[in-house]
Amino acid sequence: MKSNIVKDKSFEFSLKIILLFKTMQDQKGYIISKQILRCGTSIGVNIAESEAAQSRSDFVQKLSIASKEARETIYWLQLLDKSELVDVEVNTRIDDCNEIIRLLTSIIKTIKSKL
Structure with missing residues (x-):
């Protein structure tokens, strides 16, 4: 099976977000941790859904939603x-998320140019 870099990176990112969520729960950062968990894991879900897209337009739509979720994740x-609600390091996660956004943006631009 062919490797899908953006899918693999988003899956690994989701795992990092789940670990961050667990850490935040231990430190009583409940509200923001749930928001980060929701949008951070949604990136990969939307990328996975794009594999079953019914058209190129639907494919672009799913990846666009993933990009929006990634941007929301960076915000949180x-x-x-x-x-400084909890004591965690987030810069590497922000960098990882920015990398996913760059990949998604590139894919979306390429597909749109072919529409």
């Missing part, structure tokens, strides 16, 4: 960092 991670 930055908020978590600045609020």
